[in-house]
Amino acid sequence: MLEPRHPQTGEPFTELERVLWRFRMAAHEATTMWRGFNSVEDVERDINSELMLGLTNQCLIIVTKFREVWDDFGSVAKDDPRVVLTRRAVQPLVDRIDVWPGLRDFRNTALAHAYQDKAGKLVPPTALIRSGAAPTFHAEIILLMQLVVFGVLAVLLVFDAEYRGIDNTTRDAEQLVPTAGPGIALGSEIDRELRRIAHKVQAGLDRELGVTPGGDMMEMFKNALRPRDR
Numbered sequence: 001m002l003e004p005r006h007p008q009t010g011e012p013f014t015e016l017e018r019v020l021w022r023f024r025m026a027a028h029e030a031t032t033m034w035r036g037f038n039s040v041e042d043v044e045r046d047i048n049s050e051l052m053l054g055l056t057n058q059c060l061i062i063v064t065k066f067r068e069v070w071d072d073f074g075s076v077a078k079d080d081p082r083v084v085l086t087r088r089a090v091q092p093l094v095d096r097i098d099v100w101p102g103l104r105d106f107r108n109t110a111l112a113h114a115y116q117d118k119a120g121k122l123v124p125p126t127a128l129i130r131s132g133a134a135p136t137f138h139a140e141i142i143l144l145m146q147l148v149v150f151g152v153l154a155v156l157l158v159f160d161a162e163y164r165g166i167d168n169t170t171r172d173a174e175q176l177v178p179t180a181g182p183g184i185a186l187g188s189e190i191d192r193e194l195r196r197i198a199h200k201v202q203a204g205l206d207r208e209l210g211v212t213p214g215g216d217m218m219e220m221f222k223n224a225l226r227p228r229d230r
Helices: 015-038 049-074 082-097 103-111 138-158 160-164 167-173 187-209 215-225
Strands: none
Touching: 015 049, 015 138, 015 160, 015 167, 049 082, 049 103, 049 138, 082 138, 138 160
């Protein structure tokens, strides 16, 4: 996939433009999540805790994306003195995110990667939360995601002219239009497709290993899928 180029010059983005573009991508994701939460009358009441887990995990991924771009933003300070001044002004917002020292590790071990640290040590997804190094409460996570929006806004207010030149290249992120692919499209198709695949796997387990689904393991997974009392 080709990288976007400057709409007027056709040239590759400068390092500053690359950072601004990435900031805007994070803000697009964060505002989408924020808009979704705003469409619910009472988040704590109307979204069950299981679903909220997935939503807030996605919020934290967005927050860590912003934090990564923020670090890269500092690397272009040599090219524009406004970078240092902007970072100084916006630093209180970043400091508020950084009250969670394990946020990046939580992203790397539990959110974006499969429960191992860099050394290959197994890390339960709750380990950093229980230690107080990563956020627990939904309200805190939603706040951090909202801070991303204001952080990006602050940066783009300073670099308005530079961003305006590349704004058109970010518009595709505003509206995700579903496209045809190898998957299903309708909720009514889910059960049929899931059963089709499950039957194939069941036949394969029986054929290759003589294993028939059932017993305590089967019941454990069935119980995990039952709705819990709220």
